[in-house]
Amino acid sequence: MNYRELSKEVSYALRHAPSEYGLVLDENGWVDVQELLKALKENNKWASIELNDLLSMIQAADKKRHELVGGKIRALYGHTIPSPIKKEIAEPPEHLYHGTARRFVESIKEKGLLPQERQYVHLSVDENTAYEVGKRRDEKPVILRIKAKLAFMNGISFYKGNADVWLSDSINSEYIEFH
Incomplete structure (x- = not known):
């Protein structure tokens, strides 16, 4: 499986076009991982995708773009969807x-x-x-x-x-x- 291509597809679904995949993100950007898998399987290119593929995709990434916790997955940043994704304020480094x-x-x-x-x-x-x-x-x-x-x-x-x-x-x- 091409994890780079999969990462791009998942990023597109979670950052830019969840409605195209029939997904609804919560206020923190999370969606049920089974819903994402179902949506991806509807595309013939990802018909055989399984949870382990998503886990491997996250692990293989050069930058941490997604996280999977407790049966939910989200993109960490880069959203263009109209509803704001809530983030916790944190103190940054000097520069x-x-x-x-x-x-x-x-x-x-x-x-x-x-x-x-x-x-x-x-x-x-x-x-x-x-x-x-x-x-x-x-x-x-x-x-x-x-x-x-x-x-x-x-x-x-x-x-x-x-x-x-x-x-x-x-x-x-x-x-x-x-x-």
């Missing part, structure tokens, strides 16, 4: 990073970082990851250093996505250093 295309820099200086089509702004714990993310939209991305701890102390909410990804509703430009 976080965000890679962006050069064409967005002036807008970010003016308006700060906004979630755009996602529910949250995605931030990385290190510059290398931010650079790789930024390269998706620009071959020479700009790396923004976020004064996360200071922003948090001044009332900006942060949420831990996983070990490498932090989320925020938005980041005011005063907390952004442009490099």
